[in-house]
Amino acid sequence: MALRLGAIVDALGGELHGDRDLGIERLAPLQNARSDALSFLSHPKYRKELAASLAGCVIVSPAMREAAAARGAFIVTDDPYLYFARLTQLWKRAHARPETVRIHPSAVVDPGAFVDPTARIGALCVVERGARIGAGTILKSRVTVGEDCHLGARCLLHPGVVIGADGFGLAPHAGTWVKIEQLGAVRIGDDVEIGANTCIDRGALEDTVIEDGVKLDNLIQIGHNVRIGKHTAMAGCVGVAGSAVIGAHCTVGGGAIVLGHLTLADGVHISAATVVTRSILKPGQYTGVFPIDDNAAWEKNAATLKQLHSLRDRLKALEKKDIAG
Amino acid sequence: MALRLGAIVDALGGELHGDRDLGIERLAPLQNARSDALSFLSHPKYRKELAASLAGCVIVSPAMREAAAARGAFIVTDDPYLYFARLTQLWKRAHARPETVRIHPSAVVDPGAFVDPTARIGALCVVERGARIGAGTILKSRVTVGEDCHLGARCLLHPGVVIGADGFGLAPHAGTWVKIEQLGAVRIGDDVEIGANTCIDRGALEDTVIEDGVKLDNLIQIGHNVRIGKHTAMAGCVGVAGSAVIGAHCTVGGGAIVLGHLTLADGVHISAATVVTRSILKPGQYTGVFPIDDNAAWEKNAATLKQLHSLRDRLKALEKKDIAG
Amino acid sequence: MALRLGAIVDALGGELHGDRDLGIERLAPLQNARSDALSFLSHPKYRKELAASLAGCVIVSPAMREAAAARGAFIVTDDPYLYFARLTQLWKRAHARPETVRIHPSAVVDPGAFVDPTARIGALCVVERGARIGAGTILKSRVTVGEDCHLGARCLLHPGVVIGADGFGLAPHAGTWVKIEQLGAVRIGDDVEIGANTCIDRGALEDTVIEDGVKLDNLIQIGHNVRIGKHTAMAGCVGVAGSAVIGAHCTVGGGAIVLGHLTLADGVHISAATVVTRSILKPGQYTGVFPIDDNAAWEKNAATLKQLHSLRDRLKALEKKDIAG
Numbered sequence: 001m002a003l004r005l006g007a008i009v010d011a012l013g014g015e016l017h018g019d020r021d022l023g024i025e026r027l028a029p030l031q032n033a034r035s036d037a038l039s040f041l042s043h044p045k046y047r048k049e050l051a052a053s054l055a056g057c058v059i060v061s062p063a064m065r066e067a068a069a070a071r072g073a074f075i076v077t078d079d080p081y082l083y084f085a086r087l088t089q090l091w092k093r094a095h096a097r098p099e100t101v102r103i104h105p106s107a108v109v110d111p112g113a114f115v116d117p118t119a120r121i122g123a124l125c126v127v128e129r130g131a132r133i134g135a136g137t138i139l140k141s142r143v144t145v146g147e148d149c150h151l152g153a154r155c156l157l158h159p160g161v162v163i164g165a166d167g168f169g170l171a172p173h174a175g176t177w178v179k180i181e182q183l184g185a186v187r188i189g190d191d192v193e194i195g196a197n198t199c200i201d202r203g204a205l206e207d208t209v210i211e212d213g214v215k216l217d218n219l220i221q222i223g224h225n226v227r228i229g230k231h232t233a234m235a236g237c238v239g240v241a242g243s244a245v246i247g248a249h250c251t252v253g254g255g256a257i258v259l260g261h262l263t264l265a266d267g268v269h270i271s272a273a274t275v276v277t278r279s280i281l282k283p284g285q286y287t288g289v290f291p292i293d294d295n296a297a298w299e300k301n302a303a304t305l306k307q308l309h310s311l312r313d314r315l316k317a318l319e320k321k322d323i324a325g
Numbered sequence: 326m327a328l329r330l331g332a333i334v335d336a337l338g339g340e341l342h343g344d345r346d347l348g349i350e351r352l353a354p355l356q357n358a359r360s361d362a363l364s365f366l367s368h369p370k371y372r373k374e375l376a377a378s379l380a381g382c383v384i385v386s387p388a389m390r391e392a393a394a395a396r397g398a399f400i401v402t403d404d405p406y407l408y409f410a411r412l413t414q415l416w417k418r419a420h421a422r423p424e425t426v427r428i429h430p431s432a433v434v435d436p437g438a439f440v441d442p443t444a445r446i447g448a449l450c451v452v453e454r455g456a457r458i459g460a461g462t463i464l465k466s467r468v469t470v471g472e473d474c475h476l477g478a479r480c481l482l483h484p485g486v487v488i489g490a491d492g493f494g495l496a497p498h499a500g501t502w503v504k505i506e507q508l509g510a511v512r513i514g515d516d517v518e519i520g521a522n523t524c525i526d527r528g529a530l531e532d533t534v535i536e537d538g539v540k541l542d543n544l545i546q547i548g549h550n551v552r553i554g555k556h557t558a559m560a561g562c563v564g565v566a567g568s569a570v571i572g573a574h575c576t577v578g579g580g581a582i583v584l585g586h587l588t589l590a591d592g593v594h595i596s597a598a599t600v601v602t603r604s605i606l607k608p609g610q611y612t613g614v615f616p617i618d619d620n621a622a623w624e625k626n627a628a629t630l631k632q633l634h635s636l637r638d639r640l641k642a643l644e645k646k647d648i649a650g
Numbered sequence: 651m652a653l654r655l656g657a658i659v660d661a662l663g664g665e666l667h668g669d670r671d672l673g674i675e676r677l678a679p680l681q682n683a684r685s686d687a688l689s690f691l692s693h694p695k696y697r698k699e700l701a702a703s704l705a706g707c708v709i710v711s712p713a714m715r716e717a718a719a720a721r722g723a724f725i726v727t728d729d730p731y732l733y734f735a736r737l738t739q740l741w742k743r744a745h746a747r748p749e750t751v752r753i754h755p756s757a758v759v760d761p762g763a764f765v766d767p768t769a770r771i772g773a774l775c776v777v778e779r780g781a782r783i784g785a786g787t788i789l790k791s792r793v794t795v796g797e798d799c800h801l802g803a804r805c806l807l808h809p810g811v812v813i814g815a816d817g818f819g820l821a822p823h824a825g826t827w828v829k830i831e832q833l834g835a836v837r838i839g840d841d842v843e844i845g846a847n848t849c850i851d852r853g854a855l856e857d858t859v860i861e862d863g864v865k866l867d868n869l870i871q872i873g874h875n876v877r878i879g880k881h882t883a884m885a886g887c888v889g890v891a892g893s894a895v896i897g898a899h900c901t902v903g904g905g906a907i908v909l910g911h912l913t914l915a916d917g918v919h920i921s922a923a924t925v926v927t928r929s930i931l932k933p934g935q936y937t938g939v940f941p942i943d944d945n946a947a948w949e950k951n952a953a954t955l956k957q958l959h960s961l962r963d964r965l966k967a968l969e970k971k972d973i974a975g
């Protein structure tokens with residue numbers, strides 16, 4: 001099922017230079033594209049790949065107009081990456097087989113749950129009583145949405161997601177742990193995407209809150225009473241401990257850990273695998289990762305690191321003598 | 326469904342100062358509580374929040390008696406946090422809708438599994454042959470308990486938990502891996518709670534063992550033949566490699582990694598995101614985390630860290646000269 | 651159901667010294683083995699445990715022949731650990747109850763999926779349209795294989811695995827994220843084992859590729875368009891970000907993070923919990939882990955680490971003076 005270039009620019013805009021009737025059979029990266037493929041140039045640094053590409057058409061920024069013209073059909077747009085994103089959506093809509101099932105017969109939906117008529121509940125999902133699934137929201141297979149948890153409109157939850165398991169609340173008592181029942185729920189806004197096997201715990205007394213437009217990758221843990229601000233994105237394997245408050249428009253790199261009861265301002269960017277041990281109130285990029293090295297070098301440096309504070313003292317002592325001398 | 330203050334102290338003890346007939350509609354944190362809410366003061370440092378709170382009643386320690394009396398009804402107890410934990414349990418019992426289903430019809434329970442008549446198996450769970458589920462134990466939705474794995478009494482397993490997948494056992498052979506079949510199982514004691522999507526692998530020859538009262542948060546990986554001692558608690562995203570032996574009354578912070586074949590004594594506390602690379606035989610708090618910094622500062626320090634050992638040598642050389650001089 | 655020693659060496663080879671008719675009731679580690687057990691000596695350093703063991707028979711290397719002869723029956727083989735691995739497989743085959751069900755009735759398999767007649771689909775699995783499940787491949791319970799994803803022969807997928815969820819592809823636009831539909835799939839070779847709750851995302855345009863013989867432990871995240879070379883093994887909780895290309899015969903330790911768009915050569919070994927922030931083109935062992943210490947020592951050293959670069963400058967200044975002086 002080819003899409004013609006004309007149909008693409010009619011739907012998405014952009015300035016087409018080339019044959020409106022050219023049929024596109026696939027989207028492909030520059031280096032693997034053949035004459036039936038549409039490709040895009042995300043960054044001027046790939047200029048060489050552009051020249052060498054066999055793609056039938058490429059999406060480029062105005063600055064690359066001449067380079068693109070030298071090789072064949074192209075579409076000019078201000079933001080080729082954004083254009084490409086929209087093109088994938090157009091592509092998917094054009095090629096998707098129609099979904100006829102609203103609630104898969106194998107799903108277990110409590111009669112006391114509310115599922116919007118335009119929502120879709122996939123195979124082997126569990127939606128517990130009091131849960132609400134908003135308009136256009138899709139639960140892929142094997143998702144659990146716990147009691148009283150609410151999802152907004154146009155959310156997408158991938159397989160294995162668990163919304164509303166109990167938060168990890170325990171009071172110590174005589175060497176044992178006494179469970180604090182988790183009486184809150186989870187409230188998720190609109191346009192939230194949640195990756196496979198990611199978990200968002202219910203709150204202890206009040207709700208855990210995920211605001212509109214948040215994007216969570218796979219295998220992320222969000223503790224009870226966390227709040228994540230609008231349009232914040234987190235990569236895979238992130239852990240956010242209880243009651244952390246994360247601002248809007250933040251990004252958190254894969255494998256990062258955010259400790260509990262912290263605040264991250266809007267626009268804070270945490271590098272992958274960084275451990276956030278204190279609140280961060282100023283936007284910016286923050287990092288804390290031990291640099292990788294060959295094992296022998298690491299062993300030496302790591303051993304010395306355990307004496308670092310005393311090295312500092314020895315340096316100080318030398319400096320003092322130096323001044324005294 | 327309000328609970329009266331009188332009913333609460335009748336059930337949980339504590340010294341009530343205030344109207345036994347006052348109805349409590351909800352439990353709430355101090356700062357968000359209104360006159361229909363019961364709240365608690367976990368720490369004297371929140372004295373200001375206590376004074377400002379609109380809560381209908383607060384739970385306080387004896388030391389806070391006067392501060393509490395200045396504002397209205399209160400309950401005095403030695404450990405307000407413990408009291409609060411028990412109150413959440415009372416609250417849940419009072420408000421829970423009765424569970425009528427013992428084994429959800431969508432669950433797949435092998436005829437050769439034993440499920441105690443007082444246990445509850447949720448929707449879309451799998452209980453394989455030879456598994457045993459003890460008295461009062463609850464499997465929420467989408468839990469797998471593998472062949473021959475045993476759970477004690479009053480355990481709580483959250484959605485997505487996998488008990489008894491194969492441990493990761495491989496023998497290298499001519500550049501490939503030969504599988505070591507995992508012939509052991511998993512034995513879990515009483516009063517164990519296991520968070521969503523957490524995995525506990527079966528042992529290679531003998532069993533993986535989780536002792537009574539252990540509490541595991543979400544997305545934790547417990548390798549084969551690990552042993553976790555009584556009342557140890559682990560936060561989310563922890564990984565424990567095979568054959569590690571962890572004592573009783575330990576805590577492991579979120580995202581920490583414990584390497585295999587190590588021993589942790591009773592009462593060892595591992596900070597979040599710390600990597601345990603050696604046995605720890607003395608109780609105490611242990612940490613190993615790269616401190617977070619703004620990215621530019623981190624880059625400089627990380628680069629220097631790769632020369633740390635040679636810096637030490639240069640410092641030594643200077644010290645020698647200093648003495649010689 | 652005992653296995654006689656004779657039957658074992660007939661099946662697996664090795665040089666038996668002892669009674670062919672001796673029945674083995676279990677496989678056990680040296681220190682816990684009784685006279686009905688077969689055990690093995692993985693390393694000469696366990697020579698003492700060998701002498702003390704009550705095992706009915708032990709598997710040893712030629713070098714340990716005399717030590718073994720001193721205590722009873724033994725099997726000599728060049729690689730006792732490999733022999734043991736094969737023995738566990740023999741043991742499992744001998745003791746397994748026959749599997750009669752090919753596709754469990756509770757599984758949801760799309761009519762447009764292809765499942766080889768010798769493959770087995772466990773309880774509550776989901777196999778979407780266009781998926782292919784190769785000969786002899788086993789999906790344990792609660793596995794999802796997404797649209798158009800292909801699995802080769804003799805793969806083993808543990809409970810909760812998710813193959814083919816959307817990769818994490820987003821284009822920023824005016825403070826929000828625009829989804830890049832993930833149009834690729836996942837291609838998995840032969841003899842691949844995938845641990846519980848591990849996720850492998852589908853590619854953006856082209857496929858995510860896992861080559862033959864790859865072994866992945868539990869709770870691993872493999873991003874879109876990652877390629878993992880033959881016979882590479884990864885321990886639990888590893889995260890591999892999008893478009894990373896990992897060579898053959900690599901190992902990645904538990905909790906390690908590999909950033910996106912990197913290349914790891916064949917034969918690269920990454921230590922547990924290490925963060926791979928750059929391509930590694932030379933085989934070898936690589937590490938980057940903050941050394942664990944008691945908390946007080948860590949606090950001092952971590953604080954000093956934040957001044958490390960300036961310490962270096964101060965050292966340089968002293969060195970200069972020293973030379974000048």
